[in-house]
Amino acid sequence: MADLIVVDRDGVEHKVEGKVGVSVMETLRELDWGVAAICGGMCSCATCHIYVDDAWLGKLPAPQPDEKELLQELSGYQPNSRLSCQVQLEESVSGLRVSIAPDE
Numbered sequence: 172m173a174d175l176i177v178v179d180r181d182g183v184e185h186k187v188e189g190k191v192g193v194s195v196m197e198t199l200r201e202l203d204w205g206v207a208a209i210c211g212g213m214c215s216c217a218t219c220h221i222y223v224d225d226a227w228l229g230k231l232p233a234p235q236p237d238e239k240e241l242l243q244e245l246s247g248y249q250p251n252s253r254l255s256c257q258v259q260l261e262e263s264v265s266g267l268r269v270s271i272a273p274d275e
């Protein structure tokens with residue numbers, strides 16, 4: 172397990188036990204206030220959009236071109252935007268802090 176700090180769309184911060192070895196989306200979609208993840212992690216829907224806390228951004232592998240392309244089409248795009256289905260949760264990033272992006 173690895174801890175995740177997740178800020179929901181109302182700005183409330185939650186400490187969540189994340190599943191290691193799978194994407195952050197796999198944890199977030201099980202929460203009532205989490206992400207929809209409509210495409211199931213195929214990098215095509217962007218309903219798993221999150222913002223990664225700046226302090227953690229450099230600790231994650233950079234996004235692949237297809238993820239970046241999809242993110243940049245979103246009105247809520249920010250430099251720290253990621254698709255949570257493309258971010259793998261590992262124990263080395265336990266404590267990762269993310270915010271769920273507004274619905275598009």
Ligand code: FES
Pocket residue numbers: 196208209210211212213214215216217218219254255256257
């Ligand atoms: S779940 Fe669809 S892009 Fe991430």
